Amino acid sequence: MSGILIIAEHIQGELRDISLEMIGAANSIKEAYGGPVSVAVISDDPTSLAEQVNLQGVDDIVTVDVGVSHFDAAIYEEVACQLGAELKPGLILFGHTVNGMACSAAVAARLGSGFASDVFGLQVIDGELLATRSAYGNKVNMEVEFGGKGVVTLALRGATFEAPEDKGSATVTARDVDLSIVTGISRHVEYQEAPPSDIDISKAEFIMSIGRGIQDQENLPRFAELAERLGATFGCSRPIVDSGWLPKPHQVGQSGKVATDCKLYLALGISGAVQHLFGMKHVDTIIAVNTDPNAPIFNVATYGATIDLFELTEALERQFN
Numbered sequence: 289m290s291g292i293l294i295i296a297e298h299i300q301g302e303l304r305d306i307s308l309e310m311i312g313a314a315n316s317i318k319e320a321y322g323g324p325v326s327v328a329v330i331s332d333d334p335t336s337l338a339e340q341v342n343l344q345g346v347d348d349i350v351t352v353d354v355g356v357s358h359f360d361a362a363i364y365e366e367v368a369c370q371l372g373a374e375l376k377p378g379l380i381l382f383g384h385t386v387n388g389m390a391c392s393a394a395v396a397a398r399l400g401s402g403f404a405s406d407v408f409g410l411q412v413i414d415g416e417l418l419a420t421r422s423a424y425g426n427k428v429n430m431e432v433e434f435g436g437k438g439v440v441t442l443a444l445r446g447a448t449f450e451a452p453e454d455k456g457s458a459t460v461t462a463r464d465v466d467l468s469i470v471t472g473i474s475r476h477v478e479y480q481e482a483p484p485s486d487i488d489i490s491k492a493e494f495i496m497s498i499g500r501g502i503q504d505q506e507n508l509p510r511f512a513e514l515a516e517r518l519g520a521t522f523g524c525s526r527p528i529v530d531s532g533w534l535p536k537p538h539q540v541g542q543s544g545k546v547a548t549d550c551k552l553y554l555a556l557g558i559s560g561a562v563q564h565l566f567g568m569k570h571v572d573t574i575i576a577v578n579t580d581p582n583a584p585i586f587n588v589a590t591y592g593a594t595i596d597l598f599e600l601t602e603a604l605e606r607q608f609n
């Protein structure tokens with residue numbers, strides 16, 4: 289068992305960033321762990337994507353024509369298992385994405401490999417892999433060892449590892465995989481784009497976000513109007529989206545959007561769970577309003593007020609009439 293096998297991801301004919309980031313992750317440990325670094329491209333036209341993964345550090349690109357362009361968990365699982373058995377990599381990398389999550393654990397189980405998902409750190413210490421992931425809802429980071437496992441399968445967190453910029457000189461090899469066992473297990477119906485949204489949390493400079501503290505859906509229009517009056521982009525915490533009060537593009541946080549360009553973040557009735565902080569704790573100026581003085585949002589706030597958010601809202605409404 290040696291080397292690293294990356295299972296590339298693509299959607300609608302476009303390679304996803306995570307595929308390139310996985311190459312960056314493999315490169316970061318290649319010297320200590322050992323190559324080769326192979327990238328598997330699985331599609332009905334894999335050669336059209338092969339050149340895009342031909343980046344610095346990649347030794348082989350394995351193209352597998354599976355006759356379908358879309359992602360199918362059963363097909364990816366079967367291909368990864370057969371390539372794992374043939375190429376005998378020590379490490380198999382998937383993206384910690386909806387696609388990767390649908391098949392990586394199954395691959396690990398079938399190959400009897402070690403496994404960790406949502407990995408955001410990779411090291412090799414004395415020849416042994418050490419993966420870092422978070423646990424307990426992102427409250428702690430843990431290091432995972434895979435003692436005694438000849439093969440390790442990991443699903444890597446996106447936007448964490450840096451993709452290489454330079455072109456590579458990998459060989460491209462087409463491989464056949466027997467898919468008779470999975471043919472017809474599932475049927476692809478159609479691909480649906482997420483509905484377009486006129487808000488972009490990642491580009492907004494001033495965000496006013498609401499959380500469960502607003503108490504009732506009936507109060508929502510009042511806050512939407514206030515955000516507009518203040519010239520703020522209207523954001524929210526996840527429960528607001530989960531309750532169907534606002535669409536997903538408004539959600540700030542780990543499973544929502546990161547407020548990348550934000551300079552001022554006003555958080556109304558948001559407790560400051562780690563998953564929410566993930567999307568906004570880096571913002572220069574954070575103003576938090578929460579009746580609970582122990583709310584964790586105050587740990588990242590520049591200015592905090594332990595007042596009823598409705599009181600503040602009334603005052604702002606008067607001010608910005």
Ligand SMILES: Cc1cc2nc3c(=O)[nH]c(=O)nc-3n(C[C@H](O)[C@H](O)[C@H](O)COP(=O)(O)OP(=O)(O)OC[C@H]3O[C@@H](n4cnc5c(N)ncnc54)[C@H](O)[C@@H]3O)c2cc1C
Binds near residue numbers: 500558596
């Ligand atoms: C895998 C995973 C991913 C997640 N991703 C995200 C994510 O991307 N974004 C996200 O936000 N969450 C996410 N969550 C959910 C997260 O853990 C929290 O549950 C959520 O952020 C809590 O939202 P909240 O602060 O609005 O609600 P609560 O935690 O219920 O906080 C409401 C706050 O309002 C305050 N309050 C109540 N009434 C008033 C008042 N009148 N005036 C002032 N303050 C008041 C309360 O003191 C309280 O602190 C995720 C969870 C998981 C497990």
